[in-house]
Amino acid sequence: MxxxxxxxxxxxxxxxxxxxxxxPLAYQIVARKLRRHQITPRRLHERLGxxxxxxxxxxxxxxxxxxxxxxxxxxxxxxxMGERLPDAEFLITSGTATSAALIAQRMPxxxxxxxxxxxxxxxxxxxxxxxxxxxxxxxxxxxWPIALTQGxxxxxxxxxLNARLSEKSARGWQRFPDTARFVLDQFNLxxxxxDQISQRLLSIGADPARLRTGTxxxxxxxxxxxxxxxxxxxxxxxxxxxxxxxxxxxxxxxxLVLDAHxxxxxxxxxxxxxxxxxxxxxxxxxxDLITQAGLTIARRTAGQHVTPGTQVYLADTLGETGTWxxxxxxxxxxxxxxxxxxxxxxxxxxxxxxxxxxxxxxxxTETFAPLLATGGAVEVRxxxxxxAGINLWLTDEEGLSRARTAAAAFVxxxxxxxxxxxxxxxxxxxxxxxxx
Numbered sequence: 001m002x003x004x005x006x007x008x009x010x011x012x013x014x015x016x017x018x019x020x021x022x023x024p025l026a027y028q029i030v031a032r033k034l035r036r037h038q039i040t041p042r043r044l045h046e047r048l049g050x051x052x053x054x055x056x057x058x059x060x061x062x063x064x065x066x067x068x069x070x071x072x073x074x075x076x077x078x079x080x081m082g083e084r085l086p087d088a089e090f091l092i093t094s095g096t097a098t099s100a101a102l103i104a105q106r107m108p109x110x111x112x113x114x115x116x117x118x119x120x121x122x123x124x125x126x127x128x129x130x131x132x133x134x135x136x137x138x139x140x141x142x143x144w145p146i147a148l149t150q151g152x153x154x155x156x157x158x159x160x161l162n163a164r165l166s167e168k169s170a171r172g173w174q175r176f177p178d179t180a181r182f183v184l185d186q187f188n189l190x191x192x193x194x195d196q197i198s199q200r201l202l203s204i205g206a207d208p209a210r211l212r213t214g215t216x217x218x219x220x221x222x223x224x225x226x227x228x229x230x231x232x233x234x235x236x237x238x239x240x241x242x243x244x245x246x247x248x249x250x251x252x253x254x255x256l257v258l259d260a261h262x263x264x265x266x267x268x269x270x271x272x273x274x275x276x277x278x279x280x281x282x283x284x285x286x287x288d289l290i291t292q293a294g295l296t297i298a299r300r301t302a303g304q305h306v307t308p309g310t311q312v313y314l315a316d317t318l319g320e321t322g323t324w325x326x327x328x329x330x331x332x333x334x335x336x337x338x339x340x341x342x343x344x345x346x347x348x349x350x351x352x353x354x355x356x357x358x359x360x361x362x363x364x365t366e367t368f369a370p371l372l373a374t375g376g377a378v379e380v381r382x383x384x385x386x387x388a389g390i391n392l393w394l395t396d397e398e399g400l401s402r403a404r405t406a407a408a409a410f411v412x413x414x415x416x417x418x419x420x421x422x423x424x425x426x427x428x429x430x431x432x433x434x435x436x
Contacts, residue, residue, distance in 0.1 A: 224322025
């Protein structure tokens with residue numbers, strides 16, 4: 001195991017003291033958010049480190065992910081790791097009710113979910129006392145100093161998986177180089193998404209002996225699930241109508257999408273827009289926008305079906321995106337027309353669709369660059385260009401087919417890298433597979 005030798009800093013001690021003082025207030029804030037999603041009081045206390053499930057016997061591997069995207073990206077990894085460690089059990093923690101609901105739908109074998117403890121000494125101590133993980137794997141940018149240092153004190157080998165660090169975040173950490181080095185020193189292994197992120201982590205003090213460049217974990221995830229009954233009913237309701245999907249949209253983007261759809265209806269009067277907001281709880285607000293745009297709507301949560309007069313189908317539910325991607329090969333992926341950072345294009349490509357994206361994809365720069373270069377994705381900047389992109393693929397079947405093929409080929413090239421990621425984790429955390 002790689003020795004650790006960077007001492008704690010004054011800033012870390014201040015952070016520890018501050019989190020101790022404010023953890024009661026922090027708990028009230030996060031608990032209020034979870035209550036809105038009908039999370040039970042027993043499960044709310046998981047944020048204080050009070051487990052609502054028993055620890056299984058034997059080896060327990062803990063994955064911590066922040067929210068939906070990070071959580072779902074590790075489920076395929078856990079399933080494959082479970083095949084290679086047939087006696088191991090797994091724990092996955094996250095912070096949001098949405099991530100908990102989706103994890104529950106797709107839970108791998110021998111896995112359980114808990115809400116992550118607040119990063120304060122009391123909750124973290126209670127969490128470790130109960131779960132006693134044999135290894136801890138933190139996903140993407142989850143650098144929680146108390147959880148990390150407590151794991152180190154207990155000799156729990158730790159990894160940072162699919163590490164992501166923006167240029168802005170790197171500049172922030174560079175203001176506190178000793179603390180950055182101390183936090184990164186808690187990890188036995190740091191596995192990054194690409195060379196650029198590796199260089200940023202090195203610039204803030206990561207130990208090159210523990211840092212490896214990998215691939216984006218989201219590229220290795222299994223395709224999203226498809227509900228055949230829902231898909232069959234929707235296709236029957238469409239009765240051959242053309243349809244396009246605008247997925248994972250954010251406030252400020254829906255207006256642009258609806259503007260593009262209004263333009264498209266002039267040339268394609270029977271075209272349906274299937275609108276999938278990133279956060280389904282915004283359904284009422286998005287429905288109001290559709291009405292204000294003068295478009296007719298059917299709403300998934302209201303149990304309404306698409307009729308010949310429906311112009312927009314609002315899919316304001318959770319966990320059905322895979323079904324919507326299976327309806328059409330025309331997908332605009334949101335979070336990209338505004339400086340949000342973009343969302344996971346692998347899921348779209350795995351469904352056999354071509355992708356339209358805005359220019360703001362900093363969270364997936366290494367992914368969209370080759371996708372755009374090979375023609376599997378097309379960049380649009382506003383409602384005019386979005387309408388033009390959809391119109392082109394509606395009228396050019398050969399061009400759409402080429403784009404779909406390019407997107408599928410790109411994602412297929414990434415699928416073989418899952419076992420490489422697992423081998424790196426086994427090596428870096430000192431685990432031995434038992435897969436023959």
